[in-house]
């Protein structure tokens with residue numbers, strides 16, 4: 001049987017839920033019989049591509065399908081016995097804030113993507129060691145570390161996707177808003193550099209408060225004359241990841257089947273999981289809706305408190321950000337079946353920015369999944385109205401900061 005390896009990582013990902021649309025392939029991938037290695041950590045392990053087992057879950061399987069299969073000129077089930085190396089990975093990704101709690105595991109996950117040719121890591125401190133370390137992984141991408149303002153332009157030139165997790169995290173007792181004073185300036189400076197050096201890139205803003213840092217980024221890009229609202233994203237994937245995890249646990253569902261759209265923003269009550277729009281269809285009691293909604297809204301704070309001063313979510317965030325990077329790369333690679341939630345410029349509501357499910361394509365957002373906002377339950381409709389004043393204030397605060 002024809003084979004593609006996902007390396008030993010296949011074993012720890014059977015529960016992952018990179019839930020973008022996915023069509024199974026009826027083909028087995030087995031590293032022991034081929035050199036078409038995805039991760040190459042352990043050449044003897046194998047994955048079955050029609051299952052959900054891969055490093056990045058279904059999304060990554062789709063990436064393999066999208067990036068390898070069309071170029072290999074074979075049909076599923078009719079692979080040649082010997083197949084040469086798949087096409088070179090194509091995309092350049094930069095991570096700004098790459099030596100931090102999120103940046104390091106995120107760098108590792110991106111290093112494992114078959115779609116990445118160059119991984120540029122930037123930080124104001126300690127990034128050369130992180131880059132040297134990661135560069136020893138025998139996956140295709142070339143890793144380079146950049147540090148200090150003088151190296152930022154070189155880090156960004158020619159990049160397709162820029163992820164920005166630079167900035168300070170919360171400590172117990174703080175809200176995400178409390179990070180504004182420090183992180184607003186960091187994001188502003190970094191996005192100015194993005195505008196100057198890779199204005200066509202997809203920009204993924206992770207730094208909090210996302211409800212304000214995304215409007216800041218938009219204003220900076222406008223001032224530079226390079227704003228493309230279809231390519232600027234606040235990363236809210238962690239809310240979806242949490243919602244999927246909590247709901248599947250509560251209702252005993254297979255994680256890979258569960259997809260909960262999460263709308264609004266990325267802070268407290270502005271995070272609104274739409275349980276009525278879950279796939280597969282599930283009935284919830286009122287108590288379950290309220291318990292699950294609060295749990296998702298409080299997910300970040302739960303981690304901040306458990307870490308007791310040592311920061312906020314880093315590993316689950318790296319996982320979520322890697323999923324969003326992978327989805328973006330698949331979209332850039334021509335996959336026409338990529339859907340993610342993100343906080344973006346939007347006219348779905350009367351707010352200028354709003355998180356919703358969007359369809360991604362080569363040029364960024366191709367469509368808004370406006371149907372998700374139809375036929376909301378009373379609970380959801382009320383929660384949506386209740387979140388608007390807080391979200392509006394955070395958006396305006398960000399815009400005002402950048403216009404100053």
Ligand SMILES: NC(=O)C1=CN([C@@H]2O[C@H](COP(=O)(O)OP(=O)(O)OC[C@H]3O[C@@H](n4cnc5c(N)ncnc54)[C@H](O)[C@@H]3O)[C@@H](O)[C@H]2O)C=CC1
Pocket residue numbers: 096097098099100101102103122123124125165166167168169170179183186189190205206207208209210235236237238239266311312313314317
């Ligand atoms: N969008 C989301 O769902 C989530 C967002 N976050 C946010 O991500 C941000 C980063 O969190 P962590 O990685 O845990 O923090 P961290 O403190 O561990 O890492 C931040 C990194 O940014 C670097 N940095 C600071 N200023 C910089 C600049 N001007 N240029 C480049 N790098 C710079 C630091 O040197 C550090 O390495 C925080 O603002 C946090 O609130 C965290 C979790 C989830």
Ligand SMILES: O=C([O-])CC(=O)C(=O)O
Pocket residue numbers: 169170176208238299300301303304312313
């Ligand atoms: O809660 C925080 O400060 C970090 C964050 O955004 C999250 O974990 O969702």
